[in-house]
Amino acid sequence: MILILGGTSESKEITTALVREGYQVIVCAATPYGGSLLKEAGANEVIQQRLGTREIIDLIQTRGIQLLIDATHPFAELVTANAQSACRQTGIIYIRYERPGCIIPEHTLIHRVPGYTDAAKKAVELAGETVFTTTGTKTLSVFCHAAQSRGKRVVARILPDLDGLKLCLDLGISPVDIIAMQGPFSIALNKALLNDFRADVLVTKDSGAIGGTVAKIEAALSLSIPVVLIERPISVHGSVSSSVGTTEQLLTKILDLERNDYI
Structure with a gap:
């Protein structure tokens, strides 16, 4: 077996x-x-x-x-x-x-960090108002606490899972700022979401090309939105x-x- x-x-x-x-x-x-x-x-x-x-x-x-x-x-x-x-x-x-993993070129808008705490800190520094997270729910509280302490908004793109939705609400994320969809998404859809939710910074991690990382980064860069990229362990x-x-x-x-x- x-x-x-x-x-x-x-x-x-x-x-x-x-x-x-x-x-x-x-x-x-x-x-x-x-x-x-x-x-x-x-x-x-x-x-x-x-x-x-x-x-x-x-x-x-x-x-x-x-x-x-x-x-x-x-x-x-x-x-x-x-x-x-x-x-x-x-x-x-x-x-x-x-x-x-992904082959991601160096770019002035890409900020590489080793972990979630560093990512939350950098995202809050870069965001004018809105932090757009695509890193799942397991560490979402790290980003919510960092952003909310500075009066900033968190948009969470998560899987369509009831437990994840409940966690978002418990963390104080407004229902209008929760995107519950199964990825990965095209560059066009990523751009549309970043635009519609007025993202100031995108937070993602190197989940590999099959996980949609490249498409997310390309979409953000095309809109001149900075990216906080969590590197692999x-x-x-x-x-x-x-x-x-x-x-x-x-x-x-x-x-x-x-x-x-x-x-």
Whole structure:
């Protein structure tokens, strides 16, 4: 049995590919919304909840997991650390699927920062009135507290998830400043949203081209809107792949076992 920790569009591709080849697969997503996107992949089981190290260990032991593929978002550092710890403690194989980052040229309007706190500080400094965030809800409070303390407005572009909507409202974001849509978006749509919400600064992170980062940045630069770009955390250790095809090859190479052992 293979356990896949999802959270990216590629995790659906990986799941579909492995199921097609006859592997038994359990796939996990942090939220019901993420889980709903994975159900079409045909996994034996879809788990919809955030997993700590103990929960992952329990899954490994109770479901007979022999290999874990970590296909979570590049910025999901905690779950990656939990997965690595669980694999070390149980002795199973760990493979990291890591979405390729973007090649982003230097530009006077692009301000690179190492983390969310620095991003919030820089965004507030650059914004005349409106900070337009596209970094999700997990760290949204950091931007709200920084902006609201300076009397500035936050526009939050988030996934269409009920928990995320509630969090936005709890943080004091006006309903008219919440954009709940599933991306990634075209340059044209990004430009329209930045224009319509009168964005003074765009906050994004290097989620890779497939995550829409390049389109967001190009849209902002075309409007002369400064961009605060959160750089990726340092890559994790272990076997790393950056394409679905390579992941399957990596599986075969590392396991060096008969496929029937996983069917």
